[in-house]
Amino acid sequence: MHVHNYDKYMNVVQGCYSLIIGGERIPVKAGEDYFIPRGIEHYDEVLAGTRTIYAFGGHRANRVQNSN
Secondary structure (H helix, E strand, C coil): EEEEEEEECEEEEEEEEEECCEEEEEECCCCCCCEECCCCCEEEEEECCCCEEEEECCCCCCCCCCCC
């Protein structure tokens, strides 16, 4: 189990991804997505060959200003 201090959005492109939240197993299959708000304790199980896309929310990265 782990917790993030940022929001997590995921989309399963291929295969199957299982989330375990509050003791409940939530299968996320190809073509489906799922949003996990920050602070939610969860566990992930991924079948071999599964492909996912993630987007993480929260703090925007600091940018280095170009001196040119």
